[in-house]
Each structure stands twice: as structure tokens, then as C-alpha cells.
Amino acid sequence: xxxxxxxxxxxxxxxxxxxxxxxxYKGRAQLLAGGTDLIVWLKEGATTPEAVIDVKAIPELWHIxxxxxxxxxxxxxxxxxxxxxxxxxxxxxxxxxxxxxxASCGVRNRATLAGNxxxxxxxxxxxxxxxxxxxxxxxxxxxxxxxxxxxxxxxxPKRTAxxxxxxxxxxxxxxxxxxxxxxxxxxxRYQGEDLAQVGLAxxxxxxxxxxxxxxAVGPIPRRAGRVEALLRGKKLSPRLLAEAQALVPKEIxxxxxxxxxxxxxxxxxxxxxxxxxxxxxxxxSGKGPAYGAKLI
Amino acid sequence: xxxxxxxxxxxxxxxxxxxEANDILLDVLREKLGVKSPKMGCDRGDCGTCTVFxxxxxxxxxxxxxxxxxxxxxxxxxxxxxxxxTGLQKAFVEHSSFQCGFCAPGMVLAATELLQNNPKPDxxxxxxxxxxxxCRCTGYTxxxxxxxxxxxxx
Numbered sequence: 001x002x003x004x005x006x007x008x009x010x011x012x013x014x015x016x017x018x019x020x021x022x023x024x025y026k027g028r029a030q031l032l033a034g035g036t037d038l039i040v041w042l043k044e045g046a047t048t049p050e051a052v053i054d055v056k057a058i059p060e061l062w063h064i065x066x067x068x069x070x071x072x073x074x075x076x077x078x079x080x081x082x083x084x085x086x087x088x089x090x091x092x093x094x095x096x097x098x099x100x101x102x103a104s105c106g107v108r109n110r111a112t113l114a115g116n117x118x119x120x121x122x123x124x125x126x127x128x129x130x131x132x133x134x135x136x137x138x139x140x141x142x143x144x145x146x147x148x149x150x151x152x153x154x155x156x157p158k159r160t161a162x163x164x165x166x167x168x169x170x171x172x173x174x175x176x177x178x179x180x181x182x183x184x185x186x187x188x189r190y191q192g193e194d195l196a197q198v199g200l201a202x203x204x205x206x207x208x209x210x211x212x213x214x215x216a217v218g219p220i221p222r223r224a225g226r227v228e229a230l231l232r233g234k235k236l237s238p239r240l241l242a243e244a245q246a247l248v249p250k251e252i253x254x255x256x257x258x259x260x261x262x263x264x265x266x267x268x269x270x271x272x273x274x275x276x277x278x279x280x281x282x283x284x285s286g287k288g289p290a291y292g293a294k295l296i
Numbered sequence: 297x298x299x300x301x302x303x304x305x306x307x308x309x310x311x312x313x314x315x316e317a318n319d320i321l322l323d324v325l326r327e328k329l330g331v332k333s334p335k336m337g338c339d340r341g342d343c344g345t346c347t348v349f350x351x352x353x354x355x356x357x358x359x360x361x362x363x364x365x366x367x368x369x370x371x372x373x374x375x376x377x378x379x380x381x382t383g384l385q386k387a388f389v390e391h392s393s394f395q396c397g398f399c400a401p402g403m404v405l406a407a408t409e410l411l412q413n414n415p416k417p418d419x420x421x422x423x424x425x426x427x428x429x430x431c432r433c434t435g436y437t438x439x440x441x442x443x444x445x446x447x448x449x450x
């Protein structure tokens with residue numbers, strides 16, 4: 001299917017140039033990184049911009065750096081590069097584990113983490129990991145740079161807190177204070193390539209300190225605060241797991257769609273919570289399956 | 297609409313071609329540059345029949361604007377078998393891996409990339425590397441077995 005809408009293509013070499021282009025088109029431009037969502041939307045006519053601004057030639061956006069206790073992942077970094085990064089695997093293994101489940105190799109070679117959160121579809125695999133790690137999104141506008149906590153980033157399906165004149169510079173992940181472990185559990189209809197029917201990230205720290213987040217079971221990905229509060233300071237037991245699972249319907253509001261029914265998602269989210277908590281606890285104690293192992 | 301001349305290395309040869317901003321790389325390769333191995337299947341990045349190497353990594357030709365490839369290097373199936381079929385391609389033939397062959401160019405490139413990055417993949421790694429390349433004839437088994445065979449033989 002050809003793209004029927006005509007647009008100007010720009011490939012700025014600096015952030016300043018990209019920002020002035022955004023200002024010039026006043027919200028009628030689309031930023032292009034990997035393009036694995038944008039090109040589909042252009043073909044479908046879901047977006048008809050006057051200009052497409054390709055950010056891939058801006059060197060400032062290329063890097064993964066760890067400095068002053070914060071890992072910064074530039075907005076041009078692809079999922080393939082992220083998976084290859086020892087820094088990501090060592091310090092943020094849940095993000096690494098989740099990234100490996102995004103689409104397919106050929107798509108991960110092109111698609112970016114920043115593009116994933118800018119597309120902001122409800123089933124995006126990267127969001128639960130970013131939520132449990134308390135990530136921030138650094139955006140630059142014409143006059144200022146600001147950090148948007150990931151919990152405030154998603155404002156609705158395909159909606160984010162980014163303003164039309166802003167560019168995502170990087171995603172920032174603060175190093176956890178002490179030892180942590182966790183997991184990303186993804187349910188798809190089959191292994192490989194499918195979008196999530198339910199996604200769950202669990203981060204465990206010493207002393208029963210849990211962070212949990214779901215995707216694909218509500219309009220936006222979000223933390224499961226009630227379950228976190230229930231678990232706080234307690235040792236996992238079959239009884240506590242059952243209590244946690246009973247809270248799941250209060251935390252999520254899935255819909256029925258082509259990939260599964262609301263009821264199936266509700267059921268599986270509870271099953272996945274049980275397995276995710278156990279896998280994360282096992283990994284924290286140094287046992288548990290290796291990161292990347294199949295958990296469901 | 298405005299035409300732009302882009303310059304690419306295509307299968308080792310410098311090529312120039314005039315494109316519009318909204319032209320898709322797959323269409324330009326097939327219709328303007330005469331490269332027919334990448335195919336259009338789903339046209340939305342799910343099936344992998346349009347796979348080509350762009351700057352050393354496989355991408356979905358249907359999800360790249362031709363103009364994005366300006367200055368880049370593209371290798372298609374035609375470009376990996378200059379000197380006859382590769383060992384991998386021969387293994388596919390020995391195992392009768394394909395029936396209709398529509399998915400074959402994408403499968404060969406995806407498997408080529410896998411073996412470049414990981415010369416000794418296990419079965420799960422092979423399956424993951426090919427998960428984005430759909431085949432509606434074979435059930436995948438002879439494709440995976442051919443790759444396992446070439447891995448075993450080193």
C-alpha cells in the first residue's frame with residue numbers, strides 16, 4: 001500500500017535544527033526514529049503530517065551512558081542495541097528481558113525504546129519495566145528541557161505528555177539503591193512476534209519491597225499499587241500470593257479484542273502475577289531462572 | 297511532489313535513484329532498481345517477506361522510506377550469493393526447506409544475520425530469529441532443521 005499523503009522529509013543533524021523544524025510546522029510534523037509504527041500509520045492514513053522529521057542523524061540521541069547513578073538511553077537507540085548493551089543487561093535486566101519480547105529481530109533492528117513509548121499503544125512491552133524502575137523521559141522543547149516521570153507520561157491510548165514542540169532526548173533510569181531482581185512476564189498467543197495479551201513486570205528488593213506494573217490490560221500501562229502495598233514487608237507465602245491475586249481485578253480493566261477476551265486477560269493476569277512474584281523472588285535469592293527464560 | 301535523488305550502495309554497486317519523500321524502500325527496490333527478491337506480503341512489518349539488510353542489519357523493507365536509506369548500504373538476497381549459493385542456501389536446498397518460495401529470500405537473510413551474530417545458535421534461538429518471517433507452506437520444520445544442520449557441520 002503506498003503512502004498517499006505527501007510530506008516534506010527532513011533529516012536534521014542537530015537537536016536545535018530539529019526543534020526549529022518542529023516550531024516551523026506547529027504540530028503538523030511527525031518525528032521519525034525507527035518508523036515501525038509511523039510508516040504503518042502513514043500507509044493507513046491515520047496520520048497525515050506536512051513534514052516527517054527523521055531524528056536518526058542527531059548524534060546526541062545515539063548513546064547509552066551510565067553516569068552519576070543514572071542510565072540514559074538515547075532516543076535513537078534501537079531495541080536491538082539495547083539488548084546488546086551490557087549496561088542494560090547488568091543493571092536493568094527487566095528492561096532487557098522485556099525488550100527481547102518486542103516484535104521480531106528485523107523490527108527490533110529498527111524500532112526504538114523512545115518510539116515505543118511515544119507510540120504509547122496500551123500493550124507496549126517496554127512500559128512495565130520502565131514503570132517499576134521509576135524511569136523518567138527527558139524531553140527538550142524550544143526553551144527548556146524537562147523530565148517527565150514515566151508514571152505521568154502515558155495520558156491515554158496513543159497519548160503522551162509530550163507537547164508537539166518537544167523531542168524525546170533520552171529515557172533515564174536511576175540505579176536501584178540496593179540489590180534487586182525481577183522479571184517481565186508476557187502472554188502472547190504464540191511464541192515470538194505477537195503483541196502482549198497481558199504483560200507484567202515485577203521488581204523485588206530486599207525486605208519485601210515490591211514494584212509491579214501491567215500493560216495491555218487497561219487504557220495505559222500502570223503500576224499495581226494495591227498489590228505492592230499488600231506485599232510490603234511480608235514474606236511470600238501461598239496465602240499471601242492468593243490474596244495478591246485476588247486484588248488483580250481491582251488493578252486492571254482489560255477489554256475484549258481480537259487477541260483475547262476480557263475474562264481471559266483477568267484470569268491470566270492473576271496467574272502471571274503469581275508466577276512473576278515467585279520468579280522475581282527466586283532471582284533475588286540467587287536461584288531462579290536465567291533472565292530471558294520462558295516464564296509462562 | 298518534490299523528487300530527491302538518493303545514493304545507495306546496492307549489493308556492492310553504487311546506485312542513484314530519484315524518489316519522492318513518501319516512497320517506500322521496498323517499492324523502490326522492486327520497481328525502480330530491479331531487485332525482485334524482497335516481496336510484499338503483509339505490508340506492515342509482520343511477515344518478513346520484504347527483509348533486506350540496511351547498514352548491516354535486517355530491516356523490513358516495507359517499513360522504511362526510501363529516502364531514509366540515502367547514503368546507506370543495502371544488501372538483498374541477490375547480493376549475498378554473488379559467487380553462487382552460500383552454504384546456508386545449499387543446506388536449505390538439501391532439506392527441501394521451501395515449497396512455494398515466497399518467504400525464502402526473507403528467511404535466508406534472517407538466518408544469515410543470525411549466523412553472523414551467533415554461529416552456534418540452539419533451536420530456540422533459531423526459532424526466535426525466524427519468528428518474524430512467516431511461511432505458510434512448510435510448518436517451519438525443514439527450515440529450522442537446515443539451519444541446525446549447517447550449525448552442526450560448522
